[in-house]
Amino acid sequence: MWQSAGHRDRQWLFPNGRHAGPVAANVLSRTFADAVAAAQLPGGRRATPHTLRHAYATRLLEAKVDTRVIQVLLEADTYCPPTPGRGTDLLSIPSPVR
Numbered sequence: 001m002w003q004s005a006g007h008r009d010r011q012w013l014f015p016n017g018r019h020a021g022p023v024a025a026n027v028l029s030r031t032f033a034d035a036v037a038a039a040q041l042p043g044g045r046r047a048t049p050h051t052l053r054h055a056y057a058t059r060l061l062e063a064k065v066d067t068r069v070i071q072v073l074l075e076a077d078t079y080c081p082p083t084p085g086r087g088t089d090l091l092s093i094p095s096p097v098r
Contacts, residue, residue, distance in 0.1 A: 028049060056074070057070055057074060060073070
């Protein structure tokens with residue numbers, strides 16, 4: 001869907017509308033905060049963009065994706081040995097964007 005939006009700079013998932021390059025991080029944070037407020041999460045729960053990162057990593061672990069593959073997908077730089085019995089088929093990894 002976003003690919004067909006006709007963005008000038010297809011290198012970025014969230015391109016800057018005013019100039020080449022990505023949208024500013026503070027714009028994403030503010031937009032996300034507005035969306036969280038509008039969602040009225042139960043119990044007054046809070047969420048940040050980093051919350052999405054943790055949620056995606058958790059879903060991958062639940063799907064038995066190898067921890068090293070998760071590190072690569074999340075561009076994590078800490079070492080964690082592969083977990084025995086977990087698959088590493090990248091094509092079977094669920095997409096975070098649906």
